[in-house]
Amino acid sequence: MSRPGFVLEVDDRTPPLVVHEGLGFRLESFPLGTRVVYPPESLPTVPDVDEAIREALLHPVDAEPLPSLLFSGMRLTIAFDDLSLPLPSMKSPDIRGRIIEHVLTLAAEAGVDDVEIVAANALHRRMTAGELKHIVGERVFRSFFPQGQLYNFDAEDRDNLAHLGTTEQGEDIEISKRAAESDLLVYVNVNLVAMDGGHKSVGIGLASYKSLRHHHNPQTMVHSRSFMDHKKSAMHHSAWRIGRIIKDTVKVFQIETTLDNNVFGKPYDFLMKREWEWSVRDQASMLAMKRGLSVAPQKLRHKLFHDLRAPYGLTGISAGEVEAVHEQTLERVHRQQLVEVQGQSDVLVLGVPYLGPYNVNSSMNPILATCMGLGYYFNSYRHQPVVRKGGAVILYHPLNEGFNQLHHPSYVDFYEEVLAESTDPAVISAKYEKQFAEDEWYRHLYRTSHAYHGVHPFYMWYWAAHAMDHVDEVIWVGADRKVASRLGFRAATTLQDALEMASGTVGSSPSITYLHNPPHLLADVR
Amino acid sequence: MMLALEMFRSLPRTVAGKAVGSRLPGILSGYAAPLRLVTIDAPVVDRPGWARLKTRLSGICGSDLGMLSGQTSLYFSALVSLPFVPGHEVVAELLEDCEDLPAGTRVVVDPVLTCAARGVEPCDGCAAGATNRCSRITVGDVSAGLQTGFCHDTGGGWGQQLTAHRSQLHVVPEGYSDEQAILIEPMACAVHTALRAGVRPGDRVLVSGAGSVGLFATFALRELTGAGEIIVVAKHGHQRELALALGATEVVAPREVLRRVRRSTGAFQLKPEFSSPYLLGGVDVAVDAVGSKQSLETALQATRAGGRVVLSGMPAPADLSAAWFRELEIVGTYASAHADDAFAKATELVAHDAVTQLSKSVASYPLHRWREALDHAHSTGRLGTVKVAFDPRSTQ
Numbered sequence: 006m007s008r009p010g011f012v013l014e015v016d017d018r019t020p021p022l023v024v025h026e027g028l029g030f031r032l033e034s035f036p037l038g039t040r041v042v043y044p045p046e047s048l049p050t051v052p053d054v055d056e057a058i059r060e061a062l063l064h065p066v067d068a069e070p071l072p073s074l075l076f077s078g079m080r081l082t083i084a085f086d087d088l089s090l091p092l093p094s095m096k097s098p099d100i101r102g103r104i105i106e107h108v109l110t111l112a113a114e115a116g117v118d119d120v121e122i123v124a125a126n127a128l129h130r131r132m133t134a135g136e137l138k139h140i141v142g143e144r145v146f147r148s149f150f151p152q153g154q155l156y157n158f159d160a161e162d163r164d165n166l167a168h169l170g171t172t173e174q175g176e177d178i179e180i181s182k183r184a185a186e187s188d189l190l191v192y193v194n195v196n197l198v199a200m201d202g203g204h205k206s207v208g209i210g211l212a213s214y215k216s217l218r219h220h221h222n223p224q225t226m227v228h229s230r231s232f233m234d235h236k237k238s239a240m241h242h243s244a245w246r247i248g249r250i251i252k253d254t255v256k257v258f259q260i261e262t263t264l265d266n267n268v269f270g271k272p273y274d275f276l277m278k279r280e281w282e283w284s285v286r287d288q289a290s291m292l293a294m295k296r297g298l299s300v301a302p303q304k305l306r307h308k309l310f311h312d313l314r315a316p317y318g319l320t321g322i323s324a325g326e327v328e329a330v331h332e333q334t335l336e337r338v339h340r341q342q343l344v345e346v347q348g349q350s351d352v353l354v355l356g357v358p359y360l361g362p363y364n365v366n367s368s369m370n371p372i373l374a375t376c377m378g379l380g381y382y383f384n385s386y387r388h389q390p391v392v393r394k395g396g397a398v399i400l401y402h403p404l405n406e407g408f409n410q411l412h413h414p415s416y417v418d419f420y421e422e423v424l425a426e427s428t429d430p431a432v433i434s435a436k437y438e439k440q441f442a443e444d445e446w447y448r449h450l451y452r453t454s455h456a457y458h459g460v461h462p463f464y465m466w467y468w469a470a471h472a473m474d475h476v477d478e479v480i481w482v483g484a485d486r487k488v489a490s491r492l493g494f495r496a497a498t499t500l501q502d503a504l505e506m507a508s509g510t511v512g513s514s515p516s517i518t519y520l521h522n523p524p525h526l527l528a529d530v531r
Numbered sequence: 532m533m534l535a536l537e538m539f540r541s542l543p544r545t546v547a548g549k550a551v552g553s554r555l556p557g558i559l560s561g562y563a564a565p566l567r568l569v570t571i572d573a574p575v576v577d578r579p580g581w582a583r584l585k586t587r588l589s590g591i592c593g594s595d596l597g598m599l600s601g602q603t604s605l606y607f608s609a610l611v612s613l614p615f616v617p618g619h620e621v622v623a624e625l626l627e628d629c630e631d632l633p634a635g636t637r638v639v640v641d642p643v644l645t646c647a648a649r650g651v652e653p654c655d656g657c658a659a660g661a662t663n664r665c666s667r668i669t670v671g672d673v674s675a676g677l678q679t680g681f682c683h684d685t686g687g688g689w690g691q692q693l694t695a696h697r698s699q700l701h702v703v704p705e706g707y708s709d710e711q712a713i714l715i716e717p718m719a720c721a722v723h724t725a726l727r728a729g730v731r732p733g734d735r736v737l738v739s740g741a742g743s744v745g746l747f748a749t750f751a752l753r754e755l756t757g758a759g760e761i762i763v764v765a766k767h768g769h770q771r772e773l774a775l776a777l778g779a780t781e782v783v784a785p786r787e788v789l790r791r792v793r794r795s796t797g798a799f800q801l802k803p804e805f806s807s808p809y810l811l812g813g814v815d816v817a818v819d820a821v822g823s824k825q826s827l828e829t830a831l832q833a834t835r836a837g838g839r840v841v842l843s844g845m846p847a848p849a850d851l852s853a854a855w856f857r858e859l860e861i862v863g864t865y866a867s868a869h870a871d872d873a874f875a876k877a878t879e880l881v882a883h884d885a886v887t888q889l890s891k892s893v894a895s896y897p898l899h900r901w902r903e904a905l906d907h908a909h910s911t912g913r914l915g916t917v918k919v920a921f922d923p924r925s926t927q
Contacts, residue, residue: 418794421787446799 204248548601589688
């Protein structure tokens, strides 16, 4: 029986607690009275994954069974979430590959020949052949990739985009032509956190900039409170409006999966345990790892962390009509990640780990670290933010990983040129977004290399817009001061220094809440 | 007799300069430069149109520093007559009447020793007003020397006295300080650079370097051409502010330049093996105002196909592949030409508020503190100065 998440109040007996900070972590002694929010332990997983997949496909929610939707001569497109999910990448076999195999088996039985498999990477970078293979599995890869029937979506391929009209609010709906013109679009999702899935899958994953700009902008992001609660997220409202029109045009069969909280495999599983429950072996592992990391060069640390694969287990799978499926998905995600927290605090403390959705096999550059901390982690709440309006956020990350020139070329210009002028999301959106989005060189790199789209760093910055609007102080512990300053923030050496620096905003004895993740958690702030 | 700094022939110092001058230019010019403080006879050229002048201020130019630290190409060795007194940026007053100019007139010197000064029939260049292209710079009434300050017979500004020909003299208007006036000659060069750059209305221009050459070129480009965006490459904070004040649209650090030009022009960037990246596309005109290999290659790499690269600094050897492959026009720009009316234009330009302000930062040294002066001149960027000069009248 897995234990639910809970809120610890730090007292004299509380040992130092793990805080992630990029390619390492520290053991931090928090002030007495600090609230520490721990995620629930992993839920029981599905005992027979193949059987669960079959069951979902044959008995979908609010939809006909998949076999009845398949027929000879039809055009079938299977889209799937890209490598930004889950985090870290899961150990083989990836759940998406297993589902795709089942769908393909049913398609073959129905005599379907025209099948294409598309990674729904929107404006994310093209995945390499190896990355695609990891997700879909060896068999599917070998059967489809050489023929060009397994590929990354190209949001800049004008000839292969279809404009499906606009919503009642004038939002363009432009998605993959192949998907739009298919007799059936099967979407295979991994719903790691509550903001994933639903109409966000097709409506965002297979959409172009023309469509995405309507919800990926500072105004929408500031009014998404939070992204993890789609009913209160302006971004999701837009995605839902778009998704409903897509649904009227294309037959979508949505398959959503949920995972447990098993983020770290052995021998790093102690990172998921509560510190006071560490065995002697766990303590020794921690000590050895900390010592090792402290002397290891950055390249080696990067390799150590990025080679990790998570032993995620499947907690459930639902298939069928998008919204009905997503309701079931959210219920499971909440069961796995929701923790009730009573009231807001003056200070929110977050450890930003080595990995986010956009630096898989890459570097966590300062913009991505900001997105991870002030975007995803800050927004890991329901009802109201963990920190009060006008409070302070203290993040841990060295901000020293630099930029990956292959994956994030436009990020470098964004950092050097745009952030040098302003860090205000609204200002930079008005002045620079279009320039970056339409830059031919970025387009070229996005389409032919493995670069995120030119506009992508803007989106990362917008993810943090709500946090920047909500709090008065952002301080990075252990960060490069110059980098923090370029981002418009301040840097401190220790938590004590950071609290001292924040005292002008939150007083000298603020209430503090630390979200102890990863594993993922969602604070239900009452 | 007069006190002067004299550059002399010294094989060991020249060899030392060639060996380490590019890495340790400050040490070379301060302690191992072929330069000495001497008491010598004041120069006299007893020919019509020549007159003696008393130096008030004489600037230290990048080409002087290059020469003293052994970085200048030996190409120029045939165009000088050793030993000579350097100093070609000169504000001086006439010690005797010179044709229409009475003794005591304050003048700046156009240093090019043209056919008129040498008393020979005008060559094609001089006849056409392109006096900076004079072909007779080694013959005539005075010894070989491309300019005053490189010629044994005329002396130079780094001495208490020099001689100059009437054709070289431009009267300094009333109200101009010596510090302002000392900027007229480098500004005249910048005027020539701007005119040689062939900038069309709206052209994007890159100026690589924000020392005095780059800053004045920026100002001249802004004032005299229809340049659109002018991107200036600056290493130091104060250069950034000055460049903006003098008309730059944007100022970037050396490591950012290619990226910024790429962004602003929509160019494509390529990364060759074991070499620095370059652009396909880029600015219409690039001005290399440094003369280093890196600066020149930056200009070449950031200019669009068919664009123009202007060599304003004395150039170092560089990879010219881009010039061939992109069919770039490489344009040299040396000193200034009479036909440009460059000194008259420059005199107007230095009256501009931004330049007047800048002239207040001119640092002057007496001759006997020449090592300090050269050290300072080598570090102007870092120390926040744009021009360092000698004041031979000063004893402090």
